[in-house]
Amino acid sequence: MIEFINISKVYNGREALKDINLEIAEQEFTFLIGASGSGKTTLIKLLIREENPSQGNIYFYDTEITKLKETQVSKLRREIGVVFQDFKLLPHKNLYENIAFALEVSGKSQEDTQETVNYVLELVDLADRADAFPNEISGGEKQKIAIARAIANNPKVLIADEPTGNLDPKSSWEIVNLLQKINEWGTTIIMATHGSEFVEKMGKRVVKLDQGRIISDSTKETGPTIPITTPSVSQTKKLEKLRPKPIKKKKKKKKIEEKEFEISFSTKQSSAPSAPKKMKKKQKRKGSDVVDLHKLRLSPTLEEKLVLKGISSVQKLKQLTKDKLLKSKGVAFKEIKAIKKALEKNA
Numbered sequence: 001m002i003e004f005i006n007i008s009k010v011y012n013g014r015e016a017l018k019d020i021n022l023e024i025a026e027q028e029f030t031f032l033i034g035a036s037g038s039g040k041t042t043l044i045k046l047l048i049r050e051e052n053p054s055q056g057n058i059y060f061y062d063t064e065i066t067k068l069k070e071t072q073v074s075k076l077r078r079e080i081g082v083v084f085q086d087f088k089l090l091p092h093k094n095l096y097e098n099i100a101f102a103l104e105v106s107g108k109s110q111e112d113t114q115e116t117v118n119y120v121l122e123l124v125d126l127a128d129r130a131d132a133f134p135n136e137i138s139g140g141e142k143q144k145i146a147i148a149r150a151i152a153n154n155p156k157v158l159i160a161d162e163p164t165g166n167l168d169p170k171s172s173w174e175i176v177n178l179l180q181k182i183n184e185w186g187t188t189i190i191m192a193t194h195g196s197e198f199v200e201k202m203g204k205r206v207v208k209l210d211q212g213r214i215i216s217d218s219t220k221e222t223g224p225t226i227p228i229t230t231p232s233v234s235q236t237k238k239l240e241k242l243r244p245k246p247i248k249k250k251k252k253k254k255k256i257e258e259k260e261f262e263i264s265f266s267t268k269q270s271s272a273p274s275a276p277k278k279m280k281k282k283q284k285r286k287g288s289d290v291v292d293l294h295k296l297r298l299s300p301t302l303e304e305k306l307v308l309k310g311i312s313s314v315q316k317l318k319q320l321t322k323d324k325l326l327k328s329k330g331v332a333f334k335e336i337k338a339i340k341k342a343l344e345k346n347a
Contacts, residue, residue, distance in 0.1 A: 001026040001188065002047065002157070007056035009042055009212075016042045017212045020056070024190065026156075029183045031199050032192040034209035040192040043209075044161050047190075048080055049073045061156075078106060081150030085162040087142040089134040089149075096121070096130040099149045106153055120148040124178065140171030147178060151187070158182060160191040164198075173198060 007020035017039045024030050032040045045051045046058060049065055058065040060076065068076060089098050096117055103113040121127040124144040126137075134142055143163055150158055160179060164172035176191075176198045183189040193199065199206055208216045 001028075001061060003057075003059040004043070004046075005057045005059070007043075007046065007053045007058065009039075009046065009051070010054040015212050017046075017053070020212075020214060022207065022214060022217075024188065027183070027186055027188055029180065029189045029202075029204040030191070031202070031204055031206045032190065032209065033194065033196070033199060033206060035194060037211075038209040039212040040209055041161055042212075044082075044159055044190070044192060047159065048077055048082060078153055079156045081153065081155035081158045083143070083146045083150050083158070083160040083163050085165040087134070087139075087146045089142060089145060091134050094131050094133050095126060095137070095145050098134070098145060099152050102149050102152055116152050120152050124148045138171070139167050140174055143167065143171070143175050144178065147175070147182075151182060155187065157188040157190065160189070162192055162194070164193065164195055169197075176202065 002022075002024040004020045004022040007017055008015060009017040020039075020043065022043075032043065034040055042051075046053055047060070047065070049068060052066055056066075060079070063076070065076065090101065093101060099117045099120060100113050103116060108116070117130075118127065121130055124147060126141060126144055126148070129137060129141070134145075137145075147158075147160075147163075158179070160175075163175050163179075167175065172195065179189050179191060180202070206216070206218055207214060
């Protein structure tokens with residue numbers, strides 16, 4: 001989904017990022033951690049094309065961001081929601097208007113705007129403060145409104161750059177839990193932070209930067225991912241044979257008419273024996289011989305993912321799903337089935 005390949009960024013002779021190779025899968029929750037000046041914010045600026053790298057390539061759903069024309073950048077940014085440490089709310093607009101403004105700019109109708117704003121305000125538990133202005137609410141509430149505004153356009157990715165930096169511990173946890181909830185509904189989350197308490201407790205993927213380099217990449221389940229460069233393809237294959245086979249867990253059978261399997265790679269690799277043809281082509285583009293950790297993920301069919309499109313009564317859907325986020329993509333299969341069943345029953 002997102003790939004940084006051999007990325008470097010130089011400011012006035014100083015390397016802010018050096019030799020960054022990072023892949024983030026769809027619907028993943030990734031923490032970017034590191035001290036101030038480690039390169040977290042620079043990495044985010046490159047992803048939203050606020051800046052260009054000095055070297056390397058960045059891909060977003062197979063689109064090379066670094067080659068986009070200025071007229072195409074706005075389309076990219078509609079797919080990526082961003083939340084900042086300082087909220088960036090419009091002080092002269094109330095909370096409702098702050099969220100509505102983002103939708104109006106993207107060309108949404110007044111009816112769609114009203115419905116979406118009311119929904120996301122309920123989602124962040126601030127529906128009763130819609131008429132309040134930013135200076136009348138707490139820091140935690142400001143950040144919730146910033147998140148509501150960021151997800152109003154239903155982005156594929158939500159980036160949070162130090163979203164808890166100005167908040168007390170209680171408010172920080174509320175924000176992190178809200179981001180996790182959004183992630184569970186199918187949105188990819190990238191959160192840059194220097195806070196370690198919730199990073200350790202969340203058990204998500206953690207990418208640590210130091211002086212512009214990635215020094216570790218780990219999850220609670222797998223531990224560190226360490227790329228190993230080999231001088232030849234044959235040696236890479238020998239190392240592949242040493243990889244321990246995953247333990248298969250028994251799972252309850254689910255009645256699913258059609259399944260779509262997808263293999264993604266967490267680091268660069270040019271010769272994985274099990275890589276499908278389309279992935280092999282992509283790896284050739286990366287160009288190096290690196291051992292990689294595989295991840296197999298089951299996702300619902302595209303037909304099921306898009307089932308929410310075309311539903312005539314969104315209000316009815318809201319009543320049936322209550323706390324579910326209205327998303328045209330990434331909704332869990334079991335949620336879609338429940339929604340369809342409920343709609344058929346109440347038709």
